[in-house]
Amino acid sequence: MNIPMIKALVKKDWMLYRRYIVAYSVLGIAATFLMIAPSVVAYYIGQVLLVTVLIGASAHISISSVVTEKKEDQLSFIMGLPLNVTDYVISKTLGVLAIYSVCWVVIVATLVFAIDISGLSDGLLPMAIVCSLEILVATALLLSIGILSGSEPITIVSMVVLNLFFNVFLFSMARIPDIGNNLWGDVAVFSPTVFKIIAVEIVLIVSITLGTIGIKSRQQCFM
Amino acid sequence: MSDLAIQLTGVNKHFNYFDLKDINLELPKGQIMGFVGANGAGKSTTIRLIMGLMQADSGQVSVMGMNMPEMQTQVKQRVGFSSEEMKLYGSKNLGWHIEFIKSIYPHWDDKYAKELLGRFDLNLEQNIKQFSKGQHIKAQLLLVLARKPDLLVLDEPTTGLDPVARQEVNQELALILNDESRTVLFSSHNTADVEKISDQITFIDRGAIINTDNKESFLDNWKRIQLELPSTHPLTPLGSTINVEQDGRIASVICNQFDEAVIEAYKQQNIKVHAADNMTLEEIFLANVNYRRAGEKV
Known part of the structure; x- marks a missing residue:
């Protein structure tokens, strides 16, 4: 494993996407403040915008850094550098996930802070965290699909499916009594069920990432 | 090393x-x-x-x-x-x-x-x-x-x-x-x-x-030899000839291991040698490709 090369690739991707990350972070913060404005309409607009920003950033960064890079032959330029497939995949899984996580952390931290200090019920916190983590799982999965398939159509279709699944996930979580019954309460209830869901989500992110590295590392050549 | x-x-x-x-x-x-x-x-x-x-x-x-x-x-x-x-x-x-x-x-x-x-x-x-x-x-x-x-x-x-x-x-x-x-x-x-x-x-x-x-x-070995034959009979190529083009008494021969002795040999057969031209790399490449595609070995 060529760690200096992996660092150089991650830094390169950070330089390519940092202004988008800043823009998404600003949009996410703006959406969060809309949610805590004293208006139901503003709350719902803010909520939709927040989810849109998190999912949009995820899709943009994942597709652009992996599939578009390949499609536009910039990968050919990278392949000529002193690295192997494993180095490249590590930079794209861990690196791009870390880059996306910058805006994810900023937005989710702002959301948690906003729920805590605003008139919004603290009971929303577990739901907010669980759903935000689901988007992080989807990001890891989308990156994995992009890396393993290398196909733009497959990755875009996967993105659509993952977006649809997010809605299913949202409603499913709301139907879990430990989460749904406490949504509008004054206290954030982090029940064992909530912790289990969070744990499963974290395990999924780690498994998807390591699995992708493991599968791709068996490939000795880029082509 | x-x-x-x-x-x-x-x-x-x-x-x-x-x-x-x-x-x-x-x-x-x-x-x-x-x-x-x-x-x-x-x-x-x-x-x-x-x-x-x-x-x-x-x-x-x-x-x-x-x-x-x-x-x-x-x-x-x-x-x-x-x-x-x-x-x-x-x-x-x-x-x-x-x-x-x-x-x-x-x-x-x-x-x-x-x-x-x-x-x-x-x-x-x-x-x-x-x-x-x-x-x-x-x-x-x-x-x-x-x-x-x-x-x-x-x-x-x-x-x-x-x-x-x-x-x-x-x-x-x-x-x-x-x-x-x-x-x-x-x-x-x-x-x-x-x-x-x-x-x-x-x-x-x-x-x-x-x-x-x-x-x-x-560039040294590949030459195109321009010949004038005594009759319209088909030319019998000499040396390492890989291509012959003949039109009546005029023939053009490409050889890939040129040797002055070939010129002398043609002359002894009463064939006039007008020139032994150098070939460009493009001509050499094309001759190579055509020869191989014709199923023969250079």
């Missing part, structure tokens, strides 16, 4: 509609090899195998004495690779790319990079997407040359360039000749470019290497 920069031994690679067959290729250190073939002949596939980007089905690929693709990370540290299909990041400028490459290659030569920047007339601040194709290729070459590689592998570096840009790129490649420790493999279907700067020339056609030799040998 091997004196060969590149060595391919019995390399085969199968695709659905194309096969690279029994490729044997040697490039000694300090030499410039032109790798000539028509589009789809197998040049890029061979180069991908050399760079460790693709794995051969059988045979051995060794670069700078190291096996590929196993040692690709170490090899690519010493090899500058540029290909026609490579694209830089359009939203970033050349300065950004230089900083990126500089962070990877410790031998990056800033002075040489500045020199090339001026010679290629490139602007550091201009975004890559605003570059013409010629500027894009020159920017790629700058990024490859200023890292001071021991081996340069260039896949179709002059394809799609206008004559001025092509001349500039060729001049830069010719300058590299001055550095005798540098080895270059470059592929092209433009035989004029290859003829100008190569020491060694290898022809590839339909996935097989059909001839390899040094440039002087190619």
Whole structure:
């Protein structure tokens, strides 16, 4: 494993996407403040915008850094550098996930802070965290699909499916009594069920990432 | 320590509609090899195998004495690779790319990079997407040359360039000749470019290497002999003739191992020899390809 090369690739991707990350972070913060404005309409607009920003950033960064890079032959330029497939995949899984996580952390931290200090019920916190983590799982999965398939159509279709699944996930979580019954309460209830869901989500992110590295590392050549 | 920069031994690679067959290729250190073939002949596939980007089905690929693709990370540290299909990041400028490459290659030569920047007339601040194709290729070459590689592998570096840009790129490649420790493999279907700067020339056609030799040998050994026969009877070719074209009493013979003795032999048969012309590399390449395609062995 060529760690200096992996660092150089991650830094390169950070330089390519940092202004988008800043823009998404600003949009996410703006959406969060809309949610805590004293208006139901503003709350719902803010909520939709927040989810849109998190999912949009995820899709943009994942597709652009992996599939578009390949499609536009910039990968050919990278392949000529002193690295192997494993180095490249590590930079794209861990690196791009870390880059996306910058805006994810900023937005989710702002959301948690906003729920805590605003008139919004603290009971929303577990739901907010669980759903935000689901988007992080989807990001890891989308990156994995992009890396393993290398196909733009497959990755875009996967993105659509993952977006649809997010809605299913949202409603499913709301139907879990430990989460749904406490949504509008004054206290954030982090029940064992909530912790289990969070744990499963974290395990999924780690498994998807390591699995992708493991599968791709068996490939000795880029082509 | 091997004196060969590149060595391919019995390399085969199968695709659905194309096969690279029994490729044997040697490039000694300090030499410039032109790798000539028509589009789809197998040049890029061979180069991908050399760079460790693709794995051969059988045979051995060794670069700078190291096996590929196993040692690709170490090899690519010493090899500058540029290909026609490579694209830089359009939203970033050349300065950004230089900083990126500089962070990877410790031998990056800033002075040489500045020199090339001026010679290629490139602007550091201009975004890559605003570059013409010629500027894009020159920017790629700058990024490859200023890292001071021991081996340069260039896949179709002059394809799609206008004559001025092509001349500039060729001049830069010719300058590299001055550095005798540098080895270059470059592929092209433009035989004029290859003829100008190569020491060694290898022809590839339909996935097989059909001839390899040094440039002087190619140009010295291959001749077109213009003959006037005493009658219209078909000419009986002498020596290493690979092609005969006859129109009545006038015949044109191509031979690939020219020897003055052949001229004397024709004269003794009462055949007038009007000329023994040198052939251009393009003519030699075409004669090679046509001969092989006709099912005979040169």
